[in-house]
Amino acid sequence: MKPVDVIIIGGGVGGLTCAMTICSAVNKSWFGKRRVHIIDDGQSDLSKAQLYNAPGVAIGASGTETLEHMRRQVDQYQIATFHQGSVVAAKRAADHWTLHLQDDRIMTSRVIVMATGYKRWELQGLPDPPIRHPRGGKADRIMLEHDGVYRIEDGLYVAGLLGGGSSQFAIAAGIGAQVGVEILSLWAGKRTHVHDVPNPSDTPPV
Ligand SMILES: Cc1cc2nc3c(=O)[nH]c(=O)nc-3n(C[C@H](O)[C@H](O)[C@H](O)COP(=O)(O)OP(=O)(O)OC[C@H]3O[C@@H](n4cnc5c(N)ncnc54)[C@H](O)[C@@H]3O)c2cc1C
Numbered sequence: 001m002k003p004v005d006v007i008i009i010g011g012g013v014g015g016l017t018c019a020m021t022i023c024s025a026v027n028k029s030w031f032g033k034r035r036v037h038i039i040d041d042g043q044s045d046l047s048k049a050q051l052y053n054a055p056g057v058a059i060g061a062s063g064t065e066t067l068e069h070m071r072r073q074v075d076q077y078q079i080a081t082f083h084q085g086s087v088v089a090a091k092r093a094a095d096h097w098t099l100h101l102q103d104d105r106i107m108t109s110r111v112i113v114m115a116t117g118y119k120r121w122e123l124q125g126l127p128d129p130p131i132r133h134p135r136g137g138k139a140d141r142i143m144l145e146h147d148g149v150y151r152i153e154d155g156l157y158v159a160g161l162l163g164g165g166s167s168q169f170a171i172a173a174g175i176g177a178q179v180g181v182e183i184l185s186l187w188a189g190k191r192t193h194v195h196d197v198p199n200p201s202d203t204p205p206v
Pocket residue numbers: 009010011012013014015039040041042043044045046047048049050051052053054085086087088115116117118120122123159160161162166167168169170172
């Protein structure tokens with residue numbers, strides 16, 4: 001089985017933001033034919049929220065509709081693929097990871113991003129277990145230790161609240177975007193980011 005380029009485990013706020021940031025570089029010359037995979041089991045904390053303080057989100061939007069909107073933002077890029085499922089174990093080989101899902105599927109990837117939130121931990125096989133989250137508010141909140149820019153080791157990143165941020169939409173999204181930029185910078189071979197601007201040839205909206 002040929003490893004894919006990147007698998008994001010967890011399709012909540014951090015994971016989806018990481019995915020859309022990576023996908024948005026699809027037209028860069030160095031991006032090549034890379035693809036982004038997201039595995040999620042549908043339990044984002046955001047689905048319980050109603051949002052008044054999430055920047056850029058319509059005032060009073062439900063968390064569920066915001067998640068759907070973020071899914072559509074990822075879906076606009078044909079290089080993104082969603083998989084419904086729970087990852088239960090990860091095993092490292094020299095240049096890739098093998099992921100085992102609860103339903104016995106197996107997937108392999110060169111890079112994995114852990115974006116599973118700060119409340120649950122079922123995954124066996126990572127180098128270190130989670131530690132207590134220092135900004136989580138409650139004793140059972142968790143995070144994974146990293147190098148300061150969310151890299152745990154080569155090919156292994158953490159995004160969203162599991163990266164140690166406080167529980168706000170903007171913070172979880174911001175960590176996801178930063179991880180996306182870190183991965184893009186690695187692929188580009190230089191520091192990079194993605195800024196879109198209006199395209200003058202676009203037909204204006206009527
Ligand atoms: C009741 C409530 C109200 C809130 N209100 C607000 C608010 O008003 N404003 C605000 O800014 N923030 C609010 N938040 C916080 C916001 O929802 C979180 O900060 C945000 O969802 C965290 O993003 P995350 O990506 O870290 O985790 P999540 O969004 O929780 O995403 C984690 C994802 O990982 C998946 N997952 C976990 N383990 C696995 C696995 N092994 N395999 C596959 N998938 C897995 C889960 O199904 C989930 O979809 C609220 C939270 C709650 C609970």
